[in-house]
Amino acid sequence: MPNLSGYFSLCLDPADYTAVAEALQAELPLPQTLLSAVPKRQSLYLTGRYCAREALKQAGWTPQPEITTGPVGEPIWPPGWVGSITHSQTHVSVAIAAATAYRGLGLDNETPMSEKTLQAVKDKISTPSERQKQPQNMSEQVYYTLLFSAKESLYKALYPTVRRFFDFQAAELHQRDAGRFEIALIETLHPELPADQCFPVYCQLAAEQIFTAVLWQTAD
Ligand SMILES: CC(C)(COP(=O)(O)OP(=O)(O)OC[C@H]1O[C@@H](n2cnc3c(N)ncnc32)[C@H](O)[C@@H]1OP(=O)(O)O)[C@@H](O)C(=O)NCCC(=O)NCCS
Known part of the structure; x- marks a missing residue:
């Protein structure tokens, strides 16, 4: 995988969905549409936003970003950045790259x-x-x-x-x-x-997780 500006990944235990959702709501906004979602959905969404914040920090972006959601569920990144979020039942991962280097970036994780x-x-x-x-x-x-x-x-x-x-x-x-x-x-x-x-396509094939990333590089 080429060097990206930021990458952050966390493992989650499904037994902790409720506790994670409650803890992260204290520091990250939950959109109106997810206020009555099940704890699993809330915790995966919030953990994704938490990982996104950490990946941006790693990339050197110091303002506290709020990564909102577009009309069809796409994350809205701060100007100058592209990125992607993926979650399975137990893993959440986010990658971030500078928009000067990449036009687009996609991550996906499947069992x-x-x-x-x-x-x-x-x-x-x-x-x-x-x-x-x-x-x-x-x-x-x-x-x-x-x-x-x-x-x-x-x-x-x-x-x-x-x-x-x-x-x-x-x-x-x-x-x-x-x-x-x-x-x-x-x-x-x-x-x-x-x-x-x-x-x-960059891929990691393990018995229980298949992970892919697709990068669209800017023209040199
Ligand atoms: C949108 C889609 C790709 C999400 O994939 P998924 O395996 O269901 O879910 P993942 O956990 O990997 O990713 C979910 C994250 O994708 C992101 N996402 C959702 N819609 C998106 C979009 N239109 N563009 C970019 N990212 C999107 C969100 O960040 C979401 O997490 P969040 O809601 O917690 O913020 C999938 O549901 C879909 O609609 N696929 C059909 C379209 C397709 O794949 N066509 C094939 C083209 S060759």
């Missing part, structure tokens, strides 16, 4: 999908060509979870520019060589994001 989920979503999340290119050294579960996660990371990285929904058929994952992946647009999403544009 490998069950056989039942895999069969239900496989055709929806992959293109015919991706279905023919499963690497031999990767199980079906890991491959399709990686593919799903990389596309969600891409979505988060590009949404602030595209500003509309685009689905899983809009891009295709390619393996360049062992362990190196990139994702290419199949359709033009924006005048600055033409079909065939490629983005590196």
